[in-house]
Amino acid sequence: MVLIVIRTLIIFITLMIIMRLSGKRQIGEMQPFELVITLIIADLACIPMADASIPLLYGVVAIVTIFCLHQIITLVDLKSDPLKAVVSGEASLVINRDGIDIYHLRQNNLDASDLMESLRSVGFFSPEAVLYGIYESTGNFSALKREEYEDSSLPVLFINNGDWEEEAFERTGIKKELLQTFLKSKKLKSEQVYILTMDGNGHIYYQQEGKKYETADIAVPEGTTW
Amino acid sequence: MVKNILSIAITVLLLLSAGLFEHFYLKKEFNEFNEVLVELYKKTEDRTALKEDGEAAQAIWEKKKKTLHIVIPHTSIVYVDYWLSEATGLIGEGKYELALPKLGVLRTIIEALPATYEPSLENIL
Structure with a gap:
């Protein structure tokens, strides 16, 4: 016994x-x-x-x-x-006012696509829409809305942890050159960007490691909005 | 919180009691049966054992088995039946030289079994 x-x-x-x-x-x-x-x-x-x-x-x-x-x-x-x-375990603050806390996200063995999925599960479609995002010790995700944000189109993840999400280009019809040109204009390479999302109106949200998130708006080709 | 602490105390007490009961109960039962086997072994060595002696040992084992099954897996003690039956049969036929090794094996099993339920490192791992 x-x-x-x-x-x-x-x-x-x-x-x-x-x-x-x-x-x-x-x-x-x-x-x-x-x-x-x-x-x-x-x-x-x-x-x-x-x-x-x-x-x-x-x-x-x-x-x-x-x-x-x-x-x-x-x-x-x-x-x-x-x-x-x-x-x-403890709750992890993975989104704050400056954007995604990449360190805490990695600590929990999660990446940008997991974060996007968690955001969608609580009714948000972009990290920009959220002031704070927390993974609870149970694995649940909680988020505080950023009041001034209004989404008008679905943000799609194009760069995840420095890698291009090829499926996103196929799904949206957007050419990779469009975003490569955008990154070039910011003197950035894709490997330097942790996350980049773009919605159907050309609104871009991107963040480098260790830096605050930034946004930009570009013109998308005719007929490729979603 | 009081309910919590109380339930922890009760379960720990129950588990400890069950462990102690198992330890002493197994020791007692197997020691008693081992004495029966030692007696039978001596008689077999002296060639004075009869089939009735073997059957008496079997009857004692059957009685003990009923309660032992509650505490240890059936597969652990099923071989005792086999060896005891064989030994009894051989004693009945007067084949004492063949019966002795069977009884020897039986005694080894009976002596070793309780140790397999002790909380030792090799048993845990």
Whole structure:
């Protein structure tokens, strides 16, 4: 019985570490320890259910151990902020008034396309539309609207982490030369730009690493607006 | 928070109790059966064992098995039945030289089994 408790503890801690190291991409809407418990507990219940040669007590003891761990972590969450930060993680501010906080985004194993997806999930289509964007410890994304921004067309991601998003050109019909010319006018190369989006009206949002975001408006060819 | 601490205390107590119970219970059951086997082994060595002695050992094992199954996997103790049956059969036929190794294996299994449920490093890993 003690063996089961110890083995359950070790697997639980291992899963917790893996979930924390995986960043917010993996977690979805749960705290890391909640996800671990969800993963483990179904299996623990199934093993003695499916195999009659295994004493039912084995499953029960393991599940009770998981419950005990859950209660301990819940208590830690309530009582100790430093330990809470270690166990459950902290919210990450990934968009601020200056634009995208690329460091914190990378820390969570996320990139610009993940950020765009998260923005869309909360009803925003551009980082420019948001004053602050936060990835919660559960992996949820929260955003504060920038009041003065009005979107009139869908911003499409053309550069992600210094790389061109070739699909975006195919989807929009925009020629790469248009944006290359724009970057040249700013004395920039695509590798130097972390994110570049453009909407159907030629409104560009771009940001270099370590610098504040900038916007610009260019003329798009006739017939290529969206 | 009080409910939290109380539930932690109760579950820890329950788990510790279960662990202690398992430890002492297994030790007691296997030690008792080992004594039965030692007796049977001595009689077999002296060529005085009868089939009834083997069957008596089987009856004791059957009784213990009923409660042992609650605590340890069936697969861990199923081989005890096989070896004991073989040994009993051989004793019944008077083939003591063949029965002795079977009883030897049985004793090794009975002595070694409780150790596989101890919280040692090799068992955990």
